[in-house]
Amino acid sequence: MVTIYDIAKKANVSAMTVSRVINNTGRISEKTRAKVKRVMDELGYVPNQMARSLVLQQTHLLFLLITDITNPFYTTLARGAEDAAQKHGFRLLFGNSDEKLAKERDYIDTILKTRADGVLVAPAGDASLPHLEALRKHGVPFVLLDREVPGVDSDIVLGDxxxxxxxxxxxxxxxxxxxxxxxxxxxxxxxxxxxxxxxxxxxxxxxxxxxxxxxxxxxxxxxxxxxxxxxxxxxxxxxxxxxxxxxxxxxxxxxxxxxxxxxxxxxxxxxxxxxxxxxxxxxxxxxxxxxxQAYQFGYLGMQLLIDRIRDGEAAGPWKKIVLPSQLIVRRSVRRLGAEG
Amino acid sequence: MVTIYDIAKKANVSAMTVSRVINNTGRISEKTRAKVKRVMDELGYVPNQMARSLVLQQTHLLFLLITDITNPFYTTLARGAEDAAQKHGFRLLFGNSDEKLAKERDYIDTILKTRADGVLVAPAGDASLPHLEALRKHGVPFVLLDREVPGVDSDIVLGDxxxxxxxxxxxxxxxxxxxxxxxxxxxxxxxxxxxxxxxxxxxxxxxxxxxxxxxxxxxxxxxxxxxxxxxxxxxxxxxxxxxxxxxxxxxxxxxxxxxxxxxxxxxxxxxxxxxxxxxxxxxxxxxxxxxxQAYQFGYLGMQLLIDRIRDGEAAGPWKKIVLPSQLIVRRSVRRLGAEG
DNA sequence: TACTTTAGAGTTATCGGTAACACAAATTGA
DNA sequence: TCAATTTGTGTTACCGATAACTCTAAAGTA
Missing domain, CATH: 3.40.50.2300 (Response regulator)
Structure with a gap:
């Protein structure tokens, strides 16, 4: 795997100079910048996110945890979350808990280990409490979707x-x-x-x-x-x-x-x-x-999350969005006469 | 964020001892192990995956990239992939390219930066070639699902x-x-x-x-x-x-x-x-x-991927699985008489 | 008893980046 | 002309973990 040092050596500069080129920080002469960039292209360099996150203490990764990936309600919600994340330049990854606490725990575990910047969670149920407490304890901002969890204060998007x-x-x-x-x-x-x-x-x-x-x-x-x-x-x-x-x-x-x-x-x-x-x-x-409004669950939830990540405490008290729903009458209900 | 050093200090041992407890490696007395574990619980320690992956050079993370998260074909496929991954103890994260090359590129980027151990890809199309070449170049094993890409040799699961x-x-x-x-x-x-x-x-x-x-x-x-x-x-x-x-x-x-x-x-x-x-x-x-057989696309694809990750070259030549499909006759086709 | 082995630790270097500081050369200003 | 800046780049330390090695005390052995 190509590292910043390989680039540095080949370009006859220090690793720091390469880092500056990558991040567009500090002062660099155009000549050096061009040279480093050329070498980077030649060697097909991709920054190691692990090393980067380790020192920067942030991953720029967001997670969405849903409970049933085969349910159109959640996949539509996922599209909304995705669009909102993209609008703000965040990367979004999905996880599926299948309504199972054990799976949810595994994902929360992955999220904590990965040090995600934030999480959108449709919790499996009330017993998700410890999972959310873990997120809170480790300072990972999260927004609840679709379901409340007694004992958890957070931003939340709900239906009525x-x-x-x-x-x-x-x-x-x-x-x-x-x-x-x-x-x-x-x-x-x-x-x-x-x-x-x-x-x-x-x-x-x-x-x-x-x-x-x-x-x-x-x-x-x-x-x-x-x-x-x-x-x-x-x-x-x-x-x-x-x-x-x-x-x-x-x-x-x-x-x-x-x-x-x-x-x-x-x-x-x-x-x-x-x-x-x-x-x-x-x-x-x-x-x-x-x-x-499945799409809005995701879209608005993601906005709440990003606000919370950007502003932290300054985002103010917990916000609760309750989305109205709509009755759509179709064929699966029969009109009963007096005899019914 | 609690680190291994915080644990070490509080437990009056070295960081290495804590690491040994975490990973169950090396020799440790039961007394020390218990003490370290207690402190870990107290402090709510979660290992930093970044630091870990950095030195281990592997993340134990797998990705599934699909092209339309709202399409039941792909979500069913996703469930199959998930089940197979779980069976082998791998964590799986999802990405959705929305049939868009730019989104796909972003995900491939994330995957490369994250140094995933392997990827299951339903490619957006033939123009996904450079994305797959990037994976290959960086040594990330991948399996194609549903679609071939001319110019790419790999394990693949297809329908006929x-x-x-x-x-x-x-x-x-x-x-x-x-x-x-x-x-x-x-x-x-x-x-x-x-x-x-x-x-x-x-x-x-x-x-x-x-x-x-x-x-x-x-x-x-x-x-x-x-x-x-x-x-x-x-x-x-x-x-x-x-x-x-x-x-x-x-x-x-x-x-x-x-x-x-x-x-x-x-x-x-x-x-x-x-x-x-x-x-x-x-x-x-x-x-x-x-x-x-959407579920099988994911399940079998994941098995191919894990074989490839475990055995590398030793997994043998590229495998191609072609899954049979089935005609299911329902109501959306009308029988035409002689007049049709 | 003296030497070897083993159990149970600790030390040091390293993974691949970046922040903070250092420093020489070039440029500026009085 | 010489000190003060500015510019461009390098050095060092560190993020949080682990591998490889080292070390000490206890146990085993001839």
């Missing part, structure tokens, strides 16, 4: 999950559904808690029945084994005509499970959920959803 | 694009379509070239007409502005009843464009394409596709 759940229940009620079930992610995720809360409040508000067996707490990430969902569907009160899914992945899995046993959506069961299935939804408008 | 295009044309012909258009990615991507080639060969084979205006070469990544596609649809020979899209993104965009002007799929136009829309396709089986 409670309001969203409210709107979904209202829509289903408006469509004539009186018995509405909920399949949710783990309650260790704040989004799941708020969605459950919104669901229960709205049921009460619209005078709809709440039944424990109509609510399933499982996990947001895709699973191979659908038996848990199957069993839940079996236990469901027979009057149930509509299901709210805590996210897009759950909605898809419920529909798969239903259709595997010959039950069709929306004819035999209505479904509505949180989050879009990105571009695909446009060509085949099937799922009725609460659409969140 | 020509065969796929062939099968799509055959299917459409079998369904009664005689005039089939093709919207394709940039021919600077080998997949686009092979798909075009397969398309033309198959047209000839099944005695179908080829017309230049029925073929559009554009780009694989999503666009905001659909006018190019619009204009192309306008220029299309009126006899055209079916369109093959070079990938899933193009298919979605064609359908959007058509539907914006009130033309429906498959009633007014049939569509078939390469690549799935992951989970969503299962709940709403709409697009007829050539399905590629």
């Amino acid at each position: 999950s409670k309001e969203g759940a409210h709107r979904l229940v209202k829509h289903l009620a408006d469509m004539g559904h009186r018995h509405i079930a909920l399949i949710n992610g783990s309650l260790t995720a704040s989004t799941a808690r708020y969605r459950l809360e919104g669901y229960r409040e709205a049921l009460k508000l619209y005078d709809l029945e709440y039944a424990e067996e109509n609510v399933l707490e499982t996990s947001f990430e895709p699973r191979n084994d659908l038996t848990e969902i199957e069993h839940w569907l079996d236990r469901l009160r027979p009057e149930v005509t509509a299901i709210i899914a805590g996210n897009n992945v759950l909605a898809v899995e419920v529909i798969r499970t239903l259709s595997a046993r010959g039950r069709r959506v929306p004819d035999d069961m209505s479904i509505a959920c949180f989050d879009e299935w990105a571009a695909y939804a446009e060509i085949d408008p099937f799922l009725t959803v609460i659409s969140q | 694009s020509k065969e796929g295009a062939h099968r799509l044309v055959k299917h459409l012909a079998d369904m009664g379509h005689r005039h089939i258009a093709l919207i394709n990615g940039s021919l600077t991507a080998s997949t686009a070239r092979y798909r075009l080639e397969g398309y033309r060969e198959a047209l000839k084979l099944y005695d179908l007409e080829y017309a230049e205006e029925n073929v559009l070469e554009t780009s694989f990544e999503p666009r905001n502005d659909l006018t190019e596609i619009e204009h192309w649809l306008d220029r299309l020979r009126p006899e055209v009843t079916a369109i093959i899209a070079g990938n899933n993104v193009l298919a979605v965009e064609v359908i959007r464009t058509l539907s914006a002007r009130g033309r429906r799929v498959p009633d007014d136009m049939s569509i078939a394409c390469f690549d799935e829309w992951a989970a969503y396709a299962e709940i709403d089986p709409f697009l007829t596709v050539i399905s590629q």
